[in-house]
Amino acid sequence: MTADTDTRGQVALRHLSKAFMLNGQPLPVLRNLSLDIRAGESLAIVGPSGCGKTTLLRLLAGLEQADSGQVLIDGRPIRGVGTERAVIYQEPRLLPWLTVLENVAFGLEVRGIGRGAAQDRARHHIRLVGLADFEGAYPRQLSGGMAQRVGIARALTVQPEILLLDEPLGALDAMTKLTMQEELTRIWAEEGVTMILVTHDLEEAIFLADRVLVLSRDQGVGPRLIDVDLPRPRDRSQQDFVAMRRQLMAEFGLH
Amino acid sequence: MTLQHLDTPVRRIRGLPAPPVRAFLSRYGLVFAFLALWQVSGTLGWISPAVLPPLDAILGALWTGIASGALVDDIAISLQRAGLAFGAAVALGIPLGLLMGQLRPVECALDPILQLFRQTSALALYPVFILLLGLGETSKVFVIFWATLFPTLLATIGGVKQVDRKLIEMAESYGAGRLQVFRRVVLPASVPAIFVGLRLSATTALLLLIAAEMIGANKGIGFQVMNAQYNFQIPLMFAAILLMAGLGLAANAVLVLLQRRLCRWSLD
Numbered sequence: 459m460t461a462d463t464d465t466r467g468q469v470a471l472r473h474l475s476k477a478f479m480l481n482g483q484p485l486p487v488l489r490n491l492s493l494d495i496r497a498g499e500s501l502a503i504v505g506p507s508g509c510g511k512t513t514l515l516r517l518l519a520g521l522e523q524a525d526s527g528q529v530l531i532d533g534r535p536i537r538g539v540g541t542e543r544a545v546i547y548q549e550p551r552l553l554p555w556l557t558v559l560e561n562v563a564f565g566l567e568v569r570g571i572g573r574g575a576a577q578d579r580a581r582h583h584i585r586l587v588g589l590a591d592f593e594g595a596y597p598r599q600l601s602g603g604m605a606q607r608v609g610i611a612r613a614l615t616v617q618p619e620i621l622l623l624d625e626p627l628g629a630l631d632a633m634t635k636l637t638m639q640e641e642l643t644r645i646w647a648e649e650g651v652t653m654i655l656v657t658h659d660l661e662e663a664i665f666l667a668d669r670v671l672v673l674s675r676d677q678g679v680g681p682r683l684i685d686v687d688l689p690r691p692r693d694r695s696q697q698d699f700v701a702m703r704r705q706l707m708a709e710f711g712l713h
Numbered sequence: 714m715t716l717q718h719l720d721t722p723v724r725r726i727r728g729l730p731a732p733p734v735r736a737f738l739s740r741y742g743l744v745f746a747f748l749a750l751w752q753v754s755g756t757l758g759w760i761s762p763a764v765l766p767p768l769d770a771i772l773g774a775l776w777t778g779i780a781s782g783a784l785v786d787d788i789a790i791s792l793q794r795a796g797l798a799f800g801a802a803v804a805l806g807i808p809l810g811l812l813m814g815q816l817r818p819v820e821c822a823l824d825p826i827l828q829l830f831r832q833t834s835a836l837a838l839y840p841v842f843i844l845l846l847g848l849g850e851t852s853k854v855f856v857i858f859w860a861t862l863f864p865t866l867l868a869t870i871g872g873v874k875q876v877d878r879k880l881i882e883m884a885e886s887y888g889a890g891r892l893q894v895f896r897r898v899v900l901p902a903s904v905p906a907i908f909v910g911l912r913l914s915a916t917t918a919l920l921l922l923i924a925a926e927m928i929g930a931n932k933g934i935g936f937q938v939m940n941a942q943y944n945f946q947i948p949l950m951f952a953a954i955l956l957m958a959g960l961g962l963a964a965n966a967v968l969v970l971l972q973r974r975l976c977r978w979s980l981d
Contacts, residue, residue: 551879555978568889
């Protein structure tokens with residue numbers, strides 16, 4: 459099966475299960491999860507800590523292996539990490555001995571692209587995240603928000619079909635977080651990538667996602683999918699947005 | 714609502730010297746005070762000049778020694794011994810440390826014997842080395858090498874092991890293989906720790922150099938310290954000690970300079 463260009467970035471989860479060993483007892487975190495994610499879709503995964511949302515993202519990234527089941531990308535099962543996926547972590551994970559430009563070019567260089575070509579492409583994405591004046595700066599000279607932008611630029615530079623984000627804004631202050639949510643929306647729209655985002659911030663999930671996957675720690679309650687049927691650009695104070703947030707909070711027994 | 718100005722103008726306290734002079738004094742003032750006290754206590758006879766000669770006498774002896782070429786030979790042979798040993802320790806310690814830090818089985822197998830060797834004083838082993846290698850240069854260089862190896866080796870192992878797992882995972886998620894992870898993440902991340910080891914090793918090398926030369930040599934700065942004392946040439950003895958201190962400072966300065974160039978990202 460070959461994927462044509464319009465459908466590149468499709469993700470299919472087929473009966474995924476994963477358990478961790480805790481004191482010799484298997485602790486299941488994902489049980490028989492199946493889900494189809496459309497190409498170019500923005501999916502948020504929310505849930506309490508320990509519900510397996512980060513584990514799911516790591517399975518998608520190929521950093522961990524499922525006990526059973528498959529992850530298919532564009533119809534093909536994944537084996538480990540792949541060039542069509544890029545991960546953005548909660549911490550920017552920049553190499554402190556490299557400049558912003560070198561950090562952003564790192565992903566391409568690791569994949570065998572020459573330094574000059576890699577840096578040319580890196581410059582484009584550094585401009586995209588608004589850090590053109592900081593190409594020569596070292597990570598320790600950057601604020602938390604700027605460092606995270608560098609991490610985002612590094613992921614975009616390898617031109618992935620799928621961006622995997624593990625609580626990417628979780629460590630930022632409230633103001634920076636709001637700005638970065640807008641930035642992520644813009645980048646997602648411009649790059650046309652599939653975006654899968656783990657977050658514990660329900661408002662962030664509604665602001666960014668087309669659909670929200672709610673995972674639960676409770677064995678009896680299965681995963682639920684919620685459509686975020688709101689027009690873009692989204693307005694956090696708009697009535698429908700607020701209603702959506704109330705609905706999602708009710709999923710967790712919150713008011 | 715009223716606006717309050719919170720910034721009060723900075724007042725300069727009168728009578729204090731300009732900032733660069735002040736910075737210099739606060740850093741080196743005590744050293745100069747110490748040297749001045751030394752000089753004065755000798756010339757004013759607070760301490761017998763026969764035991765603690767004034768600085769000008771020591772510097773005079775140093776100059777005579779260097780100008781006549783007598784001390785130059787000692788400096789050369791000492792530098793050669795310490796340099797060879799240090800070079801060998803670095804050449805073995807860094808690669809072995811990188812290997813042990815990366816591969817758990819290698820570390821597991823080698824760690825107990827290295828701990829045993831490390832805890833055995835190198836000076837206690839010197840007679841053994843003399844028995845095995847003879848009284849010549851080899852045993853001296855070897856005992857210095859032996860003691861110098863461990864700081865670099867252990868610092869390198871520690872440096873490799875404390876590399877942030879998250880950075881390694883990041884590199885792997887971009888498809889980096891083992892060799893790339895090593896070259897692009899582990900190695901650069903270990904450099905600051907390796908330098909800590911190198912500086913400790915340099916200090917150890919000079920320490921062992923003096924001990925080895927005091928025990929069984931007829932040349933070298935350490936030999937001069939002992940020899941001058943036997944012959945009651947106290948200014949010359951202090952000159953040799955001063956020379957050692959100078960060598961130590963110079964070695965450290967070179968390493969600090971190299972570290973600044975290689976790890977600009979981690980400093981200030």
